[in-house]
Amino acid sequence: MTIEERVPTFFEWLLPSADGIGALVKLIIVASAVTFLGLFVSYLIAAVRHGPIEAFYRVAKVLFTGVGDLFRTSPRRVLAMARLAIQESIRRWVIVVFAIFIVVLLFAGWFVDPESTQPARLYINFVLTATNFFILVLAIVLSTFSLPSDIKNRTIYTVVTKPVRPSEIILGRIAGFAAVCTVLLVMMCGVSYGFVVRGLDHRHNVDLESEEAVYVKGADGKPVLTGWQGETTTNAHHKHTFFVDQDGHGYTNMNRGHRHRVERTAGADGNPVYSVGPPEDDLLARIPIYGELRFLEKDGSVKERGINVGDEWQYRSYIEGNAPGSVEREEAVWVFEGVTKDRFPHGLPVEMTIGVFRTYKGNIERQILGEIWLKHPSKNLASTKDLFESKEFQTHAITFSPTLERELTAADLQRGSARDTNRELDLFDLVDDQGRIEVHVACAERSQYFGMAANDMYLKAAEGQFWWNFCKGYISMWFQMVLVTTFGVMFSTFLNAPVALLASLLTLVFGIFKKLIVQWTSGQIEGGGSIESAVRILRQDNVMVDLEMNAYASRTVKGVDWVVQKLIQGITELVPSYAEFSVSDYVALGFDINFHLQLIQGLTTIVFVVAVSTVGYFFLKTRELAA
Amino acid sequence: METVAEPQKSSHVDDTDVVIETRNLSKVYRDFWGRQKVRALKALDLEVRRGEIFGLLGPNGSGKSTTIKLLLGLLFPSSGQALLFGKEASDVAKNERIGYLPEESYLYKFLNAEETLDFYGRLFDMPAAVRNERIPKLIEEVGLTRSKRRQLKEYSKGMTRRIGLAQALINEPELILLDEPTTGLDPNGIRWMKDKILRLRDEGKTILMCSHQLADVQDICDRIAILYQGELKELGRVDSLLTVQDITQVRARGLGAEAQEEIKEVIARHQGELVSIDNPTLTLEELFLNVLQESEERPGMRHQGN
Numbered sequence: 004m005t006i007e008e009r010v011p012t013f014f015e016w017l018l019p020s021a022d023g024i025g026a027l028v029k030l031i032i033v034a035s036a037v038t039f040l041g042l043f044v045s046y047l048i049a050a051v052r053h054g055p056i057e058a059f060y061r062v063a064k065v066l067f068t069g070v071g072d073l074f075r076t077s078p079r080r081v082l083a084m085a086r087l088a089i090q091e092s093i094r095r096w097v098i099v100v101f102a103i104f105i106v107v108l109l110f111a112g113w114f115v116d117p118e119s120t121q122p123a124r125l126y127i128n129f130v131l132t133a134t135n136f137f138i139l140v141l142a143i144v145l146s147t148f149s150l151p152s153d154i155k156n157r158t159i160y161t162v163v164t165k166p167v168r169p170s171e172i173i174l175g176r177i178a179g180f181a182a183v184c185t186v187l188l189v190m191m192c193g194v195s196y197g198f199v200v201r202g203l204d205h206r207h208n209v210d211l212e213s214e215e216a217v218y219v220k221g222a223d224g225k226p227v228l229t230g231w232q233g234e235t236t237t238n239a240h241h242k243h244t245f246f247v248d249q250d251g252h253g254y255t256n257m258n259r260g261h262r263h264r265v266e267r268t269a270g271a272d273g274n275p276v277y278s279v280g281p282p283e284d285d286l287l288a289r290i291p292i293y294g295e296l297r298f299l300e301k302d303g304s305v306k307e308r309g310i311n312v313g314d315e316w317q318y319r320s321y322i323e324g325n326a327p328g329s330v331e332r333e334e335a336v337w338v339f340e341g342v343t344k345d346r347f348p349h350g351l352p353v354e355m356t357i358g359v360f361r362t363y364k365g366n367i368e369r370q371i372l373g374e375i376w377l378k379h380p381s382k383n384l385a386s387t388k389d390l391f392e393s394k395e396f397q398t399h400a401i402t403f404s405p406t407l408e409r410e411l412t413a414a415d416l417q418r419g420s421a422r423d424t425n426r427e428l429d430l431f432d433l434v435d436d437q438g439r440i441e442v443h444v445a446c447a448e449r450s451q452y453f454g455m456a457a458n459d460m461y462l463k464a465a466e467g468q469f470w471w472n473f474c475k476g477y478i479s480m481w482f483q484m485v486l487v488t489t490f491g492v493m494f495s496t497f498l499n500a501p502v503a504l505l506a507s508l509l510t511l512v513f514g515i516f517k518k519l520i521v522q523w524t525s526g527q528i529e530g531g532g533s534i535e536s537a538v539r540i541l542r543q544d545n546v547m548v549d550l551e552m553n554a555y556a557s558r559t560v561k562g563v564d565w566v567v568q569k570l571i572q573g574i575t576e577l578v579p580s581y582a583e584f585s586v587s588d589y590v591a592l593g594f595d596i597n598f599h600l601q602l603i604q605g606l607t608t609i610v611f612v613v614a615v616s617t618v619g620y621f622f623l624k625t626r627e628l629a630a
Numbered sequence: 631m632e633t634v635a636e637p638q639k640s641s642h643v644d645d646t647d648v649v650i651e652t653r654n655l656s657k658v659y660r661d662f663w664g665r666q667k668v669r670a671l672k673a674l675d676l677e678v679r680r681g682e683i684f685g686l687l688g689p690n691g692s693g694k695s696t697t698i699k700l701l702l703g704l705l706f707p708s709s710g711q712a713l714l715f716g717k718e719a720s721d722v723a724k725n726e727r728i729g730y731l732p733e734e735s736y737l738y739k740f741l742n743a744e745e746t747l748d749f750y751g752r753l754f755d756m757p758a759a760v761r762n763e764r765i766p767k768l769i770e771e772v773g774l775t776r777s778k779r780r781q782l783k784e785y786s787k788g789m790t791r792r793i794g795l796a797q798a799l800i801n802e803p804e805l806i807l808l809d810e811p812t813t814g815l816d817p818n819g820i821r822w823m824k825d826k827i828l829r830l831r832d833e834g835k836t837i838l839m840c841s842h843q844l845a846d847v848q849d850i851c852d853r854i855a856i857l858y859q860g861e862l863k864e865l866g867r868v869d870s871l872l873t874v875q876d877i878t879q880v881r882a883r884g885l886g887a888e889a890q891e892e893i894k895e896v897i898a899r900h901q902g903e904l905v906s907i908d909n910p911t912l913t914l915e916e917l918f919l920n921v922l923q924e925s926e927e928r929p930g931m932r933h934q935g936n
Contacts, residue, residue: 052664091740
């Protein structure tokens with residue numbers, strides 16, 4: 004399993020490129036639009052109350068004092084407000100949330116399937132989802148109830164009659180609640196980490212009856228002992244097979260996403276004694292280098308996508324296979340950049356997940372064969388093809404050693420000198436001047452198909468620390484919590500507590516489903532807008548056919564839908580996409596959370612905090628607190 | 631037992647130094663759709679001068695609290711201006727020089743006295759050294775030394791007023807606005823509060839208070855304004871307002887019962903000792919009720935005086 008979405012680098016994301024206008028330009032457009040709209044609406048309201056000329060002065064004055072307040076913001080006052088928010092949270096018994104979290108973990112056995120094939124993934128996903136839920140709900144409740152209750156209890160009177168700026172009230176609250184949630188998040192992170200590590204920890208013993216010696220035929224035809232194999236006992240609902248070499252060192256097979264180290268020593272009585280270590284390779288943080296994927300047709304022409312086998316999920320596209328060495332087959336080509344000797348001194352570790360589409364069943368027990376080889380991007384120079392067995396839904400690890408065997412070229416064959424040719428090939432001879440190398444994959448069975456997407460193959464550049472990756476998962480959660488708190492505080496500056504709570508929840512839902520909403524509002528989803536969809540449901544119309552109504556009715560329905568969609572699109576633009584902060588897949592699937600991704604998340608958070616606090620400032624500034 | 635300090639009325643009033651000024655100050659409460667609900671204050675013109683205790687009187691709903699809230703910037707005027715130290719009421723900077731004791735001491739109940747004062751001190755951007763010096767002093771001044779570590783939710787009404795006053799004084803303000811400072815206090819507490827207010831005035835501070843307790847206002851205020859239905863009905867010095875100018879009052883001692891019948895002609899003849907001849911004074915309560923009655927009879931007119 005891999006991460007489907009490609010993370011752009013920070014600057015690709017920030018600056019305009021061929022893919023889009025970039026975050027910076029988008030920010031400028033949205034900020035300008037919101038500022039203009041805000042000023043216009045404020046002017047209209049003021050004009051109705053005070054007349055057009057006075058309104059101009061009033062709006063200008065609020066703006067002017069706003070800028071002044073920015074410079075007069077006192078860290079001491081902000082900290083005082085933050086301290087108050089913390090004291091208030093403690094008084095409201097936020098620690099109960101942590102207690103409930105612990106209780107949920109204690110009863111996690113009820114939700115977490117002990118016989119899962121990927122327990123690590125399940126455990127990690129479970130704790131991350133639970134923490135995220137708890138912390139976001141807590142952040143929303145704390146942030147939306149505080150200011151309205153101050154206004155209701157009139158304690159705000161004694162605060163705003165001191166030289167406190169609205170900005171300080173807002174920033175202090177955000178900082179205070181964020182601090183409370185941070186402490187809880189750190190506590191939850193620690194407990195969750197312990198829960199995952201302890202939960203996955205188990206030991207096996209070796210089933211001595213299953214042990215058998217493994218021999219190979221030696222040069223003289225006599226059997227030579229190479230090691231021992233056998234099975235472990237069943238523990239934690241599974242068992243492993245293992246192999247140890249002559250020296251007594253070895254590993255079990257990978258089962259349920261992990262393996263164990265096995266050591267064999269001779270006991271005092273001459274019987275073998277086995278020791279099986281803790282689970283390994285289940286908690287990973289692989290640092291992948293992704294490449295660009297393209298497809299070669301049978302005639303060698305290049306195309307962007309392979310064959311569509313009719314799968315609704317169009318993430319992968321497919322290549323048709325043929326017998327090994329056949330010219331009549333398609334290839335998938337990944338081009339990787341940044342391949343240097345320093346980075347990969349011990350060869351090129353490639354990991355891939357290949358999808359399989361069978362046009363005939365064949366032997367269902369056996370996997371489909373494929374071939375993989377390396378090639379120079381521009382020269383006619385390639386390594387020999389290695390056969391591999393597709394392991395569907397599993398990660399396939401192959402390491403190309405620094406010294407390879409060269410594939411014979413047509414010229415070699417023509418000369419007929421294949422036997423005499425020195426075919427030794429240095430891995431880095433296949434890398435061009437820009438540090439690029441091609442990895443080719445083909446399906447080696449006739450009329451069977453391999454499916455792949457760009458992220459299905461990557462070079463494993465390094466292995467990060469799992470615990471740090473786990474923490475990074477919590478850092479992304481922290482960003483979400485700060486955003487939710489900021490929105491909550493902003494809404495509470497002009498709404499009462501329950502309405503502010505609802506507004507914050509709606510913002511969260513909009514943010515989580517932002518992509519889907521954007522697809523819907525931009526007409527990428529079949530079936531039209533809300534009214535059109537309702538009409539289709541009532542008339543039981545297919546979403547693919549045109550709306551069968553008279554032209555006038557159809558135009559009215561589509562017109563109203565268009566207005567609603569544009570309105571929702573406008574609102575959605577102002578909400579952060581929380582899906583982009585969700586990194587539980589990275590941690591669960593064992594991929595390192597990219598630094599660029601967190602940089603993007605961090606900057607997005609800062610921009611939203613500044614913008615949303617500014618909006619909150621003006622709401623609080625222009626509000627009569629005693630009304 | 632504490633004693634009431636003798637009010638030194640007028641000695642601190644400097645006519646040229648205006649601390650609070652309202653010009654044509656009006657407030658109309660509107661509903662969500664902008665329709666007028668209540669006209670809470672009508673064109674109030676008022677001046678409070680440095681060093682005086684100014685009392686704002688009026689029945690419930692007369693506009694006293696609205697005036698205070700407008701002065702504090704908690705409400706925005708519908709028209710007119712409220713100026714404190716020459717600055718608009720909406721200017722946050724004015725709060726540096728103001729202390730405010732709200733009607734109910736709206737404080738954070740989960741804090742104790744020290745934490746409360748520390749919090750408000752920080753809001754004035756006071757460095758720790760200043761706070762550490764002022765907080766124990768203030769707690770002692772308001773007599774809460776023994777309860778300074780108790781949460782405010784455990785405080786009695788009187789203690790809450792005391793800590794409320796302490797937070798209003800944390801910045802050593804020049805102007806103190808007191809909303810019903812003696813309401814809900816026992817006689818001892820009322821005496822303490824009145825003494826404290828007078829002492830503050832003696833220290834040169836200006837005090838604006840609104841109250842229902844007419845006797846208290848009469849005791850301590852230099853000047854008063856009486857509001858009724860959002861309009862100013864009476865304004866002036868307490869002593870002159872309460873003096874009945876067109877009546878002469880004769881007070882005598884040592885007269886027999888029979889002489890009292892002919893008192894006007896016979897004081898001199900009977901060689902009685904003339905103690906004083908002056909004008910009688912009303913109690914503030916009498917004045918207040920007169921103003922209210924007159925306002926009912928002649929709406930929209932300012933009280934004519936006596």
